[in-house]
Amino acid sequence: MKYHQGFTLIETLFYIMILSVFLSISSALLIQVLQGMQKTDAVYAVNEGGSSAMTRMLTTIRNADSVTLPLQGATSSQLTLTMPGTSSNPTIFLVENEVLKVKEGTAATSTLTAKTIRIKDIVFTNVAATSSPGSIHIDMSVSSTASDIGTGNAPENIFTGSATIRRRL
Amino acid sequence: MRFANGQSLIEVLLAVAIFSIVMGAIVFSFIDIYRGSFYSVNRTDGFRLAQEGIEATRAIRDRSFAELVSGTHGIALSGAQWSFSGTSDTSALFTRTIEIASPDVDTRYVTSTVSWVDGGQPRSIVLATIIKNWEKSIAPPSAGNWTNPSLASTVNLPGNTNALSAAASGTIGFIGRQSSSGNDEFYIIDATSSTSPSVLGYLNISGRVYGVAVTGTYAYLATSGRELQVVDVSNLSSPSLVTRLNLPGGGDGRDVAIQGNRLYLTRRNSGSRPVFHVFDISNPASPVELGSANLGAGEYDVALSEVGTSFAFIASARNAQELQAVNVTNPVSMGVGGSLNLSGNANAYAVGVSGTVAYLGTANRGGAGNEFNVVNVATPTSPTNIASASYQSINVIRVANGLVFAGMDYAANELVVFDMSDPNTINAVATLNLSAPVLGLGMSTERGFAVTADNSNEVQILIPAP
Numbered sequence: 001m002k003y004h005q006g007f008t009l010i011e012t013l014f015y016i017m018i019l020s021v022f023l024s025i026s027s028a029l030l031i032q033v034l035q036g037m038q039k040t041d042a043v044y045a046v047n048e049g050g051s052s053a054m055t056r057m058l059t060t061i062r063n064a065d066s067v068t069l070p071l072q073g074a075t076s077s078q079l080t081l082t083m084p085g086t087s088s089n090p091t092i093f094l095v096e097n098e099v100l101k102v103k104e105g106t107a108a109t110s111t112l113t114a115k116t117i118r119i120k121d122i123v124f125t126n127v128a129a130t131s132s133p134g135s136i137h138i139d140m141s142v143s144s145t146a147s148d149i150g151t152g153n154a155p156e157n158i159f160t161g162s163a164t165i166r167r168r169l
Numbered sequence: 170m171r172f173a174n175g176q177s178l179i180e181v182l183l184a185v186a187i188f189s190i191v192m193g194a195i196v197f198s199f200i201d202i203y204r205g206s207f208y209s210v211n212r213t214d215g216f217r218l219a220q221e222g223i224e225a226t227r228a229i230r231d232r233s234f235a236e237l238v239s240g241t242h243g244i245a246l247s248g249a250q251w252s253f254s255g256t257s258d259t260s261a262l263f264t265r266t267i268e269i270a271s272p273d274v275d276t277r278y279v280t281s282t283v284s285w286v287d288g289g290q291p292r293s294i295v296l297a298t299i300i301k302n303w304e305k306s307i308a309p310p311s312a313g314n315w316t317n318p319s320l321a322s323t324v325n326l327p328g329n330t331n332a333l334s335a336a337a338s339g340t341i342g343f344i345g346r347q348s349s350s351g352n353d354e355f356y357i358i359d360a361t362s363s364t365s366p367s368v369l370g371y372l373n374i375s376g377r378v379y380g381v382a383v384t385g386t387y388a389y390l391a392t393s394g395r396e397l398q399v400v401d402v403s404n405l406s407s408p409s410l411v412t413r414l415n416l417p418g419g420g421d422g423r424d425v426a427i428q429g430n431r432l433y434l435t436r437r438n439s440g441s442r443p444v445f446h447v448f449d450i451s452n453p454a455s456p457v458e459l460g461s462a463n464l465g466a467g468e469y470d471v472a473l474s475e476v477g478t479s480f481a482f483i484a485s486a487r488n489a490q491e492l493q494a495v496n497v498t499n500p501v502s503m504g505v506g507g508s509l510n511l512s513g514n515a516n517a518y519a520v521g522v523s524g525t526v527a528y529l530g531t532a533n534r535g536g537a538g539n540e541f542n543v544v545n546v547a548t549p550t551s552p553t554n555i556a557s558a559s560y561q562s563i564n565v566i567r568v569a570n571g572l573v574f575a576g577m578d579y580a581a582n583e584l585v586v587f588d589m590s591d592p593n594t595i596n597a598v599a600t601l602n603l604s605a606p607v608l609g610l611g612m613s614t615e616r617g618f619a620v621t622a623d624n625s626n627e628v629q630i631l632i633p634a635p
Contacts, residue, residue, distance in 0.1 A: 033199050040206050047210045073249040127250050129232030162221040164228045
C-alpha cells in the first residue's frame, strides 16, 4: 500500500503565509510603479505642453514689430503684439477656460495647449525701457488635469521666460 | 516506498529571492526613468532661465549699451525693467550668472550660465552670444575745412576734349564731357584716394554731356541730341544706359537739377520750342514729363532752394531776365514768375540757391562788370540784387558745405570759394589756381570734382583742409 504523503498542516500554513506576504508586497510595488508611470506621463505633459507654449510665445515676441498690450511697465493677462505680416496682425495670446489660445489677425482663435494640462495663471509683464523695443517677461503656472494620482497632488510647474523684440522700426 | 516530495522551504525561498531580484531591477529602472524625466524637466527650465538671461541682457542693451559692464552679474526685474544686480540670482533650485566680456568698445560677449544640483549631481546649462552696439550713432565724417581747399590730384581722361559737368557723391565723381569720336562721354571716378584717383567706369553717350545729377543709383544727364539720358550707376564699374528721351525741338539739354521726385531740365533755345521741362522720377528708370515751358530764350543752369519746391531758379540767356524764377507748383502751366535784369547783354551761365539767397554767375561783362551776383529771392516774384563782385566768366556755381563755390575762366584763380554767411557781403575766403577754366563742379563733403578745359587734366580732385 502506497501513501502519498501530503503537506503537513504546518507546512501548508507556512506556505500560504509566505505567498500572501510576497503577493501583497509585489502588488503594492506594482501599484506604485503604475502610479509612477502615470505621474511621469503627467509631469511630461505639463513640462512639454508648458515648454512648447512658452517657446511659441517667446518666438512670436522676438519677431513682433511692437507690443500693444501690456503697456510699458505694466502687467496683463493678455499679450497683444503688432506683427509685420498683415495676416497675423495683431497676434493675441490669452487664456480661456485654462487653455492658452492665440488669435492671429482676423483668423479664428486656436488653442496652443492640450486638454491634459491647465494654465492656472499667466502674467505678461512689459519690461521694456523707454524708447526701447518691447521686452516681455512671462510667468505661467501650469498643472496637469490628472487631478489626483496616488497620494500626491497633480503635477505642476511654473514657467518663466523672457523675450526682447529684434526688429527695429 | 516512494514519496512525492513537495518543494522544500529552501526552494521556495530561492524562488522568492530570484523573483524579488527581478522585481527590484524593474522597479529601479522605473525609478531611474522617473528621475531622468525630472532631470529633463529641470533641463528645460534651466535652459529657459539661461535664455531669459540673454534676452534680459539684450533688453538692457536696448536701454543703454553702457550698462553692459564687464564682469559677472545676476539679473533682476526692478521697476519693471531688467537690470544687473549682484553677481548671481537664484530661482527655485537654479542659480544664474551673466558673464560679460568686452573684446572691444562696441562688442560684448555674453555668457548666461544656469547651474543646479540634480539628485546630488551638479548640472549646468551655458548659453553664449555676442551683442553689438549696433544702434550707436556715428558722427558723420567731418567735412574738413572747405574754406581752405587744395588740389590733390588730376585725372587725364582719354582723348582731347573738355569735361563739361560733374556731380559728386561721397568720394565718387560723375563726369560728363564733350563728345569725341572713339571716346566716352560719361565717366565715373573713384577719388577715395584723393592722391591717386581712378576711373571706375565709363559709358558712350553719343552726345555732349552738359549737366549731371545723381540720385540713388541713377545718373541723369543733360545732353545734346537726345536731351535727357538716364544711366543706371548701381554698378559703378559698368554704368548702363536705361533710357534716353528725345524732347520736341533741337535745343540741347543744358543742366539737370533734382529735388525729391522731381527732375528739372534746362535747354538751349530752339525757336518756339520749350526750354524748361519738369519730370516726375518716382520711377527713377523712366522719367515722366509733367510739363514744359518756353521762357523766351536759351537756358543754362537751374537750381532749387533746399527749403522750398515752388520755385526753380534759372540762369538765362534772355537779356532782360538773367535770373528767372519759375513757379513749378503746377508744371502744366509754367512761366517766368519773377526775374532779375542785370545791365548789359551778358548771359547768365550759373546759378546756385541756398535758403532765400540765389547766386548768379554770368559771362564776362567786361571791364568792371560784376559777374558774381547775390540775389535776394525771399520773394521769388521780385528778386533783388543785393551784392555783386567782378570776376570773369563764371561757368558754374555750387552751394555746398555751407559755402559757395564758383568755377570760372578767371586766369589767376579758376575756383573761388565764398563764405556767404552774410549775404550782403561777398567774402571770398579761398581761391585756387587750376590749370584751365573750370567748366563744371561736383561737390560733396569729402571731395570736389572740378572739370576743366585742360585736356591733359580734365578732372581735378579737390580736398578740404583737414
